[in-house]
Each structure stands twice: as C-alpha cells, then as structure tokens.
Amino acid sequence: MTDETISRRRLPAGVWALGFVSMFMDISSEMIHALLPVYMVAVLGTSAFTVGVIEGIAEATASITKIFSGAISDWLGRRKLLAALGYGLAALTKPIFPLAPSVEWLMFARFVDRIGKGIRGAPRDALVADIAPPELRGASFGLRQSLDTVGAFIGPLLAIGLMWLTADHFQAVFWFAVIPAFLSVGVILIAVREPERPKELRRVRMPLRRDELRRLGPSYWWVVAIAAVFTLARFSEAFLILRAQSIGIAPALVPIVLVVMSLAYALSAYPVGVLSDRVDRFTLLVLGLALLLAADLVLAVTTGIAALGAGVVLWGLHMGFTQGLLTTLVAETAPPELRGTAFGMFNLVSGVATLLASIIAGTLWDFAGPEATFLAGAGFTAIAIVGLFSIRSRLKRRSSNG
Numbered sequence: 001m002t003d004e005t006i007s008r009r010r011l012p013a014g015v016w017a018l019g020f021v022s023m024f025m026d027i028s029s030e031m032i033h034a035l036l037p038v039y040m041v042a043v044l045g046t047s048a049f050t051v052g053v054i055e056g057i058a059e060a061t062a063s064i065t066k067i068f069s070g071a072i073s074d075w076l077g078r079r080k081l082l083a084a085l086g087y088g089l090a091a092l093t094k095p096i097f098p099l100a101p102s103v104e105w106l107m108f109a110r111f112v113d114r115i116g117k118g119i120r121g122a123p124r125d126a127l128v129a130d131i132a133p134p135e136l137r138g139a140s141f142g143l144r145q146s147l148d149t150v151g152a153f154i155g156p157l158l159a160i161g162l163m164w165l166t167a168d169h170f171q172a173v174f175w176f177a178v179i180p181a182f183l184s185v186g187v188i189l190i191a192v193r194e195p196e197r198p199k200e201l202r203r204v205r206m207p208l209r210r211d212e213l214r215r216l217g218p219s220y221w222w223v224v225a226i227a228a229v230f231t232l233a234r235f236s237e238a239f240l241i242l243r244a245q246s247i248g249i250a251p252a253l254v255p256i257v258l259v260v261m262s263l264a265y266a267l268s269a270y271p272v273g274v275l276s277d278r279v280d281r282f283t284l285l286v287l288g289l290a291l292l293l294a295a296d297l298v299l300a301v302t303t304g305i306a307a308l309g310a311g312v313v314l315w316g317l318h319m320g321f322t323q324g325l326l327t328t329l330v331a332e333t334a335p336p337e338l339r340g341t342a343f344g345m346f347n348l349v350s351g352v353a354t355l356l357a358s359i360i361a362g363t364l365w366d367f368a369g370p371e372a373t374f375l376a377g378a379g380f381t382a383i384a385i386v387g388l389f390s391i392r393s394r395l396k397r398r399s400s401n402g
Contacts, residue, residue: 014131015140017191018124019147024184025087026148029113030155030262031177032097034255035163036106037238038245039170044103049362051238057355058110064351065118070126070344074337079127080194086120087188091181098174122343129331129339130195135277137331142273142324146266153262156255168251216342220333224349226387227326231353233292233380235361237261240312243299243370247308260309261316268320276325285388288321293381300374
C-alpha cells in the first residue's frame with residue numbers, strides 16, 4: 001500500500017467534505033466562467049482590456065473581503081458559519097448571469113459572486129488547517145485543492161456539452177450552472193463539523209490590530225511577499241481562453257482549455273501535497289515556478305493547437321505544484337489562533353496583485369498582442385524565482401520543522 005493511499009484513508013472526513021463543497025461550487029462557477037470572456041467579447045462586443053478589468057476587480061474584491069472574514073473567524077473562534085454564508089451568497093448570485101442584459105449586470109454579478117468567495121475563502125482554509133493533523137497538513141490542502149480542481153474541469157466539460165446540445169445558447173448553460181452551486185451549500189451545512197476550539201488556545205482580541213498582525217512573524221510575511229510577485233506572473237485564466245480564441249478555436253470548444261488545465265492541476269495537486277509532507281517544499285515551489293515560466297514562453301509563441309495544449313498543461317501543472325504549498329506555508333508560519341487573519345491577509349495581497357496582473361495583461365493584449373502578455377508573465381515569474389531563492393533558508397527551516 002502506497003504512502004499516498006495511507007494518507008488518503010487517514011484524512012479526516014471534514015477535509016473530504018470541504019473538498020466536495022469546493023468541487024460543486026467550482027463546477028457551477030467554471031460552467032459560467034469558461035464561457036464568460038468569449039460571451040463578453042464575441043456577443044456583447046467588449047474589449048480584452050474590459051475583460052481584464054472585470055476579472056481583476058472581481059478577484060481583488062474576493063481577496064479584500066477575505067481579510068475581514070478571516071479576522072472575524074479568528075475573533076469568533078468559528079469558521080463554518082462564515083464559510084457557509086459565503087457559499088450561500090455565491091449560490092444566490094448564479095441566476096443573475098443568465099438574466100443579465102448588459103456588461104454592467106455581468107460585472108455586478110461577478111462582483112457579488114466574488115464577495116461570496118471572499119467571505120468563505122479564509123475561514124474555509126483556516127478550517128482545513130484546524131481539522132487536519134499537522135503531519136498531514138500538506139496532503140489535506142492538496143486534497144481540497146485537487147477536488148476543487150476536479151470541479152474546475154468538470155464545469156467546462158459540461159459547458160462544452162451543453163453548448164453543443166443547446167446550439168450555442170449561452171444563457172441556457174448559465175441556468176444549468178445554478179444546480180451544483182446549491183448542492184455545494186447543502187454539503188457544507190450537513191456534512192462539515194467544526195472542531196471545538198482548544199481551551200488553552202489564546203483568545204484573539206482584535207485580529208487586525210497592529211500588535212496582532214506583528215505576531216504573524218517575518219517568515220509569514222516573506223511567504224506573502226513571494227506569493228504577491230508570483231501572482232503578478234499568474235494573471236487570470238480568462239487570458240488562456242482568449243489565447244485559444246486568438247488561434248482560431250471555435251467558441252463552443254474554447255472551454256476545453258480550462259478542462260485540460262484543470263485536469264493537469266487536479267492530477268498533480270494531491271500527490272504534490274502528499275510529497276510536500278515528506279520532502280523539501282522549497283524545491284517543489286521552484287519547480288512550480290519553472291513550470292509557469294515554461295508555460296508563459298510556450299503560450300507567447302504558439303500558433304497551433306498542439307503548442308497551445310502543451311502550454312496549458314504546463315500552466316495546470318504549475319498550479320498543482322504551488323497553490324497547495326503556498327496555503328500550507330501560510331498555515332505553518334501563522335499562529336493557530338490567527339490563521340483566519342493570516343489567510344485573509346495573504347489573499348488580500350494576492351488579490352491586489354491579481355488586479356494589477358489582469359489590468360497589465362489586458363492592456364498589453366490590446367496594444368501589443370498576446371505574445372507581449374505572456375512574455376511579461378515570464379518576466380514576473382523570473383523575478384519570483386530570484387525572490388524565492390532569497391528566502392530559501394527560511395522556507396527550508398519551516399519545511400524541516402513543519
């Protein structure tokens with residue numbers, strides 16, 4: 001029996017349940033988001049710059065919200081309530097997408113949907129850290145991320161099938177996306193149990209006070225800084241969809257890009273999480289950034305479907321190598337009673353970087369073409385790799401102690 005099989009069987013039921021909650025919501029979200037950039041550009045006539053601004057604002061909104069929801073979860077000592085509220089709000093916004101008559105309505109829907117994501121994100125990640133045994137923390141985050149990403153490729157697959165069945169009827173596909181969103185809410189309400197807060201754990205007075213933030217420590221802030229530079233390199237996946245369209249792939253087949261990316265992501269996230277509990281995490285992060293660098297370079301020069309596919313697979317693999325590791329490092333470098341705040345602050349900084357990255361990517365796309373967009377991403381990735389080596393000793397020390 002392999003170490004991976006043993007880890008999977010030992011993981012708490014709550015980690016599995018949160019993984020399925022993420023999976024159902026991602027199925028819903030990706031059914032919509034896989035078609036939304038093409039719908040806005042080809043049907044509503046918006047520009048790539050507008051797509052970049054909408055995506056950036058949406059993700060930044062989610063990240064800004066996370067800092068407050070994470071801090072509130074620390075103050076209350078309760079995570080599930082806020083996580084369920086966030087998933088519920090996201091589910092309620094899904095019907096707006098098929099009903100939206102204009103770009104402004106779509107922007108509003110994305111904005112409110114991402115508020116829901118922001119409310120649930122930090123408390124959910126902190127809840128995973130609270131439930132998971134310390135020796136299986138990497139595997140737990142890897143499993144949740146993997147199941148989340150299973151939803152991210154099932155969603156676009158369903159979108160492709162439904163586009164074919166409905167003769168490219170975007171609104172019909174958006175209506176189907178409502179169903180898994182409400183399934184997600186049902187699972188978190190019924191199947192997730194929050195552990196009792198240990199009595200010896202220090203109570204948090206006001207999580208966003210300067211003295212509380214200082215307790216997060218320099219190692220945590222170094223992780224946040226590297227993640228910010230890394231996020232500048234990893235702009236919205238909407239530009240992968242636009243890249244597929246730019247080489248002539250039909251609108252109904254464009255979601256296959258997210259299917260391929262998410263499949264590579266899902267297949268790598270859990271094994272990498274298990275591996276990160278046993279080997280040096282620094283090496284795995286460097287490998288992940290190297291994969292992103294290769295993906296950007298391939299996507300910058302691609303002119304055909306084969307090269308596009310290779311670039312998208314590399315992009316998905318880099319996500320599998322980095323996302324779970326970064327959240328694991330946040331959990332390990334922050335005090336247990338401040339994990340919600342730590343995840344919230346981490347996502348706030350990442351969200352601001354996402355906004356900048358998406359605006360930069362959209363501007364470069366409109367004025368210099370897709371090649372410039374992905375070459376800029378490669379440049380930011382190279383900077384992140386250099387920065388990662390500058391904190392090598394800190395990450396290695398945390399990996400050996402974690």
